[in-house]
Amino acid sequence: MQIYLNGEEKQIPANLDMAGLIGLLELTGQRIAVEVNEELVPRSSFEGHPIKANDRVEIIHAVGGG
Amino acid sequence: MPSVAAEQTPATPLNNQFPKTDIDRSMPNEIHNDSFSVAGREFTSRLLVGTGKYKDMQETRDAIDTSGAEIVTIAVRRTNIGQNKDEPNILEVLPPSEFTYLPNTAGCFDAQTAVRTCRLARELLDGHNLVKLEVLGDEKTLFPDVVQTLQAAEELINDGFDVMVYTNDDPIMAKRLEEMGCVAVMPLAAPIGSGLGIRNRLNIRTIVENAKVPILVDAGVGTASDAAVAMELGCDGVLMNTAIAAAQNPVLMASAMKKAIQAGREAYLAGRMPAKRFASASSPVDGLFF
Numbered sequence: 001m002q003i004y005l006n007g008e009e010k011q012i013p014a015n016l017d018m019a020g021l022i023g024l025l026e027l028t029g030q031r032i033a034v035e036v037n038e039e040l041v042p043r044s045s046f047e048g049h050p051i052k053a054n055d056r057v058e059i060i061h062a063v064g065g066g
Numbered sequence: 067m068p069s070v071a072a073e074q075t076p077a078t079p080l081n082n083q084f085p086k087t088d089i090d091r092s093m094p095n096e097i098h099n100d101s102f103s104v105a106g107r108e109f110t111s112r113l114l115v116g117t118g119k120y121k122d123m124q125e126t127r128d129a130i131d132t133s134g135a136e137i138v139t140i141a142v143r144r145t146n147i148g149q150n151k152d153e154p155n156i157l158e159v160l161p162p163s164e165f166t167y168l169p170n171t172a173g174c175f176d177a178q179t180a181v182r183t184c185r186l187a188r189e190l191l192d193g194h195n196l197v198k199l200e201v202l203g204d205e206k207t208l209f210p211d212v213v214q215t216l217q218a219a220e221e222l223i224n225d226g227f228d229v230m231v232y233t234n235d236d237p238i239m240a241k242r243l244e245e246m247g248c249v250a251v252m253p254l255a256a257p258i259g260s261g262l263g264i265r266n267r268l269n270i271r272t273i274v275e276n277a278k279v280p281i282l283v284d285a286g287v288g289t290a291s292d293a294a295v296a297m298e299l300g301c302d303g304v305l306m307n308t309a310i311a312a313a314q315n316p317v318l319m320a321s322a323m324k325k326a327i328q329a330g331r332e333a334y335l336a337g338r339m340p341a342k343r344f345a346s347a348s349s350p351v352d353g354l355f356f
Binding site for chain 1: 144
């Protein structure tokens, strides 16, 4: 199944939830925040949040900035 | 709080001969407890710093420690998936136990992306709701788009954010943003990263005089005297990044900025002498022996 992950096409297994995707990316436990199709997905909802084909997933973290 | 020395020194007869004036002499001779409050949070330092553009994380930490800043801005960006796994994160270098984060919306050119960015930041920081809103107008000037800024501010305030807002040095817009409920208004001194100093002192002064919320100069400071001028104009604080990070020696500049903020603040509280066009002799005219 294809999704757009941080702006790039990515193939992922079907029936993956957000917690599964985060695990696949080895980001479990990292300080990140996620939105899908421009809507925030709270960390508390990762478990069981379905990912659909062509979802636009953004995973962000904090960086230095002014 | 008056200094201990002033409290313990008994008034001498000579001191009593000084005429009373309407000048507030209760002001302490040194400022020990001049805290600054925004959105119900109290801070000692009036210097707020950005965390971008440093050579590395060590320099970031060293400069920010030296600056004495308690509030640090951060940005939110896409994670580098699969890259730099061992690179220290800014939140580990500047932990929340020591600093108050001010996530920004740098890079946003419309209200909606700014609002999305703030929501992501709040989630990232476990519900922390203090944000720096900036909605930019164009790449060349990075001047704020005030129409988009107003829209974003309204949406964020309605969503429970405490909004510190970057805006033009425009007294009308500053007042409008305050009336909407922004917790601090942050007019630019000059374009972001330009180091040009305060381009319109009169406007900054007017903004300060009109305001009931903290006013902080944000962006455009180049060197220590610029920061001192902002404080002498009565600003509650100054937010800067490039002026420190792009100095030849950022840690030394951080030290200079800390002192400039304190000096400017004390000069403002002390009340400067009126400027005069012509001279006024400092030594007595009476008693000349020639």
